[in-house]
Amino acid sequence: MTPTAEEILELFREGLTQNSTLDKAFDALIAATDSRAVGMWRLRGDHLEVLGFRAHPDMPGEVASEFAAATERVGLDQTHLAIVHSVVNNTPTVAMSTGVDGPLRGSANWLVRFQASHSLVMPLRRNGEVFAVIAIAAARELTPDGPEGALTRQLAEGLAPLLAPSAE
Secondary structure (H helix, E strand, O other): OOOOHHHHHHHHHHHHHOOOOOHHHHHHHHHHHOOOEEEEEEEEOOEEEEEEEEEOOOOOHHHHHHHHHHOOEEEOOOOOOHHHHHHHHOOOEEEEOOOOOOOOHHHHHHHHHHOOOEEEEEEEEEOOEEEEEEEEEEOOOOOOOOHHHHHHHHHHHHHHHHHOOOOO
């Protein structure tokens, strides 16, 4: 049975409130979207820090570990990555594996290694400002208006109050 947005959000809530791993939530998101990989990053000044990353169980371990290491901390100057593009432009971002020579070439190269064709990055916002992103990569077309886009938007909206920085 495919997990619902509410069920996935509850798994995120459990992981975040218990300061434990988000692996169950990410596994549910992979199952719900039939994804190759999922992840979430939080904005910290001039860079993004990973909150969690999970690869599909059949992804080669070296690819997953190399991606995890490469994206543990990502400078906002790395605009060739969809996660950065989404933060800098305050918009959902789609990258494609065919774009290895394009503006999102960094993401395109990872998609090739993931055996995925598309990634979708959805921003989490507070007062209109992006403070985190959630991303999925799949072996099929992903769009902000498609079913996976609707699900990740729902998750982003539900996760925003849990992850938003406190008011200053």
